[in-house]
Amino acid sequence: MAESSRNGPQQRTIHRSASRQTVQVIQPSSPQSQPNKPADYVYFDRSSANFSEDAQARAKAAQVKLEHFYKVAVDAAVERNGRRVELERKLQSDTLIPEERKQRQLQQHGKKESTFLRLRRTKLGLDDFRTVKVIGKGAFGEVRLVQKVDTGKIYAMKLLKKDEMLKKDQLAHVRAERDVLAESDSPWVVQLFYSFQDSSFLYLIMEFLPGGDLMTMLIKYDTFSEDVTRFYMAECVLAIEAVHKLGFIHRDIKPDNILIDKDGHVKLSDFGLSTGFHKKHDSSYYQRLLETAQSGTSATPQQSSRNSVMVNSINLTMTSKDQIATWKANRRKLAYSTVGTPDYIAPEIFMQKGYGNECDWWSLGAIMFECLVGYPPFCSESTHETYQKIMQWQYHLVFPEDVHLSREGEDLIRRLITSSDKRLGVEQLKKHPFFYGVDWETIRRIDAPFVPHLRSITDTSYFPTDELDQGTEQPPAESGGAGAKDLAFLGYTFKRF
Numbered sequence: 001m002a003e004s005s006r007n008g009p010q011q012r013t014i015h016r017s018a019s020r021q022t023v024q025v026i027q028p029s030s031p032q033s034q035p036n037k038p039a040d041y042v043y044f045d046r047s048s049a050n051f052s053e054d055a056q057a058r059a060k061a062a063q064v065k066l067e068h069f070y071k072v073a074v075d076a077a078v079e080r081n082g083r084r085v086e087l088e089r090k091l092q093s094d095t096l097i098p099e100e101r102k103q104r105q106l107q108q109h110g111k112k113e114s115t116f117l118r119l120r121r122t123k124l125g126l127d128d129f130r131t132v133k134v135i136g137k138g139a140f141g142e143v144r145l146v147q148k149v150d151t152g153k154i155y156a157m158k159l160l161k162k163d164e165m166l167k168k169d170q171l172a173h174v175r176a177e178r179d180v181l182a183e184s185d186s187p188w189v190v191q192l193f194y195s196f197q198d199s200s201f202l203y204l205i206m207e208f209l210p211g212g213d214l215m216t217m218l219i220k221y222d223t224f225s226e227d228v229t230r231f232y233m234a235e236c237v238l239a240i241e242a243v244h245k246l247g248f249i250h251r252d253i254k255p256d257n258i259l260i261d262k263d264g265h266v267k268l269s270d271f272g273l274s275t276g277f278h279k280k281h282d283s284s285y286y287q288r289l290l291e292t293a294q295s296g297t298s299a300t301p302q303q304s305s306r307n308s309v310m311v312n313s314i315n316l317t318m319t320s321k322d323q324i325a326t327w328k329a330n331r332r333k334l335a336y337s338t339v340g341t342p343d344y345i346a347p348e349i350f351m352q353k354g355y356g357n358e359c360d361w362w363s364l365g366a367i368m369f370e371c372l373v374g375y376p377p378f379c380s381e382s383t384h385e386t387y388q389k390i391m392q393w394q395y396h397l398v399f400p401e402d403v404h405l406s407r408e409g410e411d412l413i414r415r416l417i418t419s420s421d422k423r424l425g426v427e428q429l430k431k432h433p434f435f436y437g438v439d440w441e442t443i444r445r446i447d448a449p450f451v452p453h454l455r456s457i458t459d460t461s462y463f464p465t466d467e468l469d470q471g472t473e474q475p476p477a478e479s480g481g482a483g484a485k486d487l488a489f490l491g492y493t494f495k496r497f
Contacts, residue, residue, distance in 0.1 A: 068490055076120075080113055119495055124196045126203070129157060135463045140164045141201065145208060145460060154457050155193060158204040162489065165202070174202065174489075177271040180248050181206070182494045187444060188239035190259060190269040195494040202492060209267060211260025211452040212462030214367070218255055222374055226409055228449045229371040232258075234438045235266045236364055241426045243268060244357045253363035254344040255370070260462070264448025342383055343376040347390050348420050358423045365416025373403050377417060393417060408434040 048056055087109055091102045129146040132154075136143035141159040148155065165174050181192035181204070194205040214232065218224075224232070236258060243250050250257075250271065257270040346362035348355040369377045377397055378389035389396040397417055399410060412434040415424045424432065430440055439446075452462055 064490065072491070083113070084109065122495075124194055124205075124495075126198065126201075129155070129205070131157075132458050133460055133465055135460055135465055145458060146205075147458075154208050156206045156208040158206065160202040160204075162197070162200060162202060171489075175492075176248070178204065178492060178494065180243065180246060180271040182496075183246055184242070186239075186242040186246075188235070188242040188267060190267045191496070192494065193496050195492055197489055197492050202489060206269075209259040209261045209269075210454055210457075210459055210462060211262065211264060211450075213256055213260065214258040214266070215255035216462060216464070217260070217450065218370060223403075224371045226372065226406055229368060229409075230435065230438065231443075231449055232266060232371065233364065233368050234435055234440070234443055236367070237426065237429050237435075238440065238443070239266060239268045240360050240364065243271075244360070244426070249355075249357045250360050250363075251349065253360050253367070254341070255367055258367075260450070260452065262452060262454065264451040265444055342386050342390065343379055345390065346420070347393060350387065350391065355420065358420045358425070361416050361423050361425075361429070362420075365413050368409075368416070369413050372405055372409060372413075373400060377413075406434075408432070408436075 048059070051059070087106065091097060091105060128149055130149055132145040132147055134142055134144050135156070141161050141164070144157045144159070146155050146157040147153065160174060165171060178192075178195055181190070182195070185191075190209065191207045192204060193207070194203075196203050236253075239258075240250065240253065248271070250268065252270060253268075257268060259267050259269050261267055342350075344363040344366040346355070346359035349359055366376050366378075378386050378393065380386045380389060397414070399405060405413075412424075412429075412432050415422075415432070429435070430438075452459075455461075
């Protein structure tokens with residue numbers, strides 16, 4: 001400061017060659033220009049103008065990571081303090097509990113919080129899990145049956161390629177799936193235990209549901225009786241309601257995503273296309289389906305499929321039972337193709353003019369039709385024809401004469417596969433005559449019509465593993481530094497306590 005005072009008012013530049021940073025030290029031209037400051041007061045004009053683009057990107061990444069780190073830390077501290085205050089308030093209000101017991105409960109609470117903090121600090125990685133078998137493959141990654149090395153517990157591990165997520169603009173979908181699973185503790189939603197990442201993959205460690213999915217059952221049994229259909233549709237109503245109560249729309253309700261647990265009850269999975277009511281709907285997936293439909297093309301053998309099986313062309317005339325059988329034989333391949341199947345998607349989603357959770361009830365109606373009839377109501381030989389039928393559903397919703405449905409069953413389907421403003425809501429659904437006799441409070445505790453017969457905790461006989469290449473994808477060696485790819489998935493890590 002003394003040196004600056006001797007030299008008088010001036011402007012000089014200090015160069016720091018190591019960081020290539022330029023800092024300007026500016027003094028006012030006269031003491032009168034800043035009456036509240038001394039004459040030798042030094043001003044620093046900080047500028048990033050001379051930083052390289054790489055340095056600026058790294059600086060921004062560091063800023064975002066630091067902000068996220070401290071936000072998580074502060075939020076966790078606030079939540080921890082809130083839990084302590086709530087417990088103290090509860091104990092103070094209960095005058096029947098002796099002080100000694102209150103102190104013991106507070107000590108136990110403290111130990112539990114310490115255990116929780118240790119769990120949060122534990123870093124999980126791929127090496128903590130041993131792969132038992134690959135049970136699903138796709139364009140974005142694969143699903144494995146894994147065993148945790150230290151505990152021996154069995155999980156389903158879903159791997160998603162970061163590069164593919166970025167390339168296909170799936171960031172919002174990936175985040176929505178993780179958020180739904182992390183926020184849910186519903187028995188109707190597959191439970192997420194951990195999520196973590198490395199330089200190449202995102203990992204979701206979920207409960208393993210050994211009964212397969214509803215699509216596998218439909219392929220095996222062709223159709224269900226109305227009693228069996230009533231059971232599965234009632235459980236699906238409660239599962240979809242649970243997702244809606246979390247503030248999300250599933251948007252991809254189909255038999256493939258209705259999983260069967262060890263007791264034969266259903267749970268919803270695959271929330272990769274779900275969206276929150278509070279967020280702007282991301283319609284990129286449906287835009288892709290729409291473009292495919294309008295171009296009149298269907299999934300081709302050149303497109304990678306989720307189970308690594310080429311998709312054969314499907315020729316279907318609804319009057320031919322042989323060709324319906326051909327369609328059913330290719331059902332899994334069609335559903336797992338990159339383009340996907342629009343069979344269960346509501347027309348308002350294709351229109352992209354905004355929609356609400358009622359689109360999930362349309363999908364339920366299409367599944368109910370397939371359970372009772374043997375195929376979805378608008379299935380065709382190409383996605384283009386399926387799309388056209390869905391958009392003009394009034395002319396194409398036809399019940400075949402050789403399938404006899406009850407009046408209540410047909411009425412419920414017609415009240416779900418209809419315009420969104422006339423579609424039944426959850427409370428109306430529960431009161432519909434088709435569900436007469438259903439005890440909505442206890443249905444998950446009654447015996448299911450189908451209970452998987454399992455030989456071991458790693459039994460995968462209800463999954464089509466025979467047609468899958470059992471070679472597992474391995475992440476490449478870690479490279480130094482974290483780029484924009486890692487920044488895009490900041491905050492993905494989760495541990496359930």
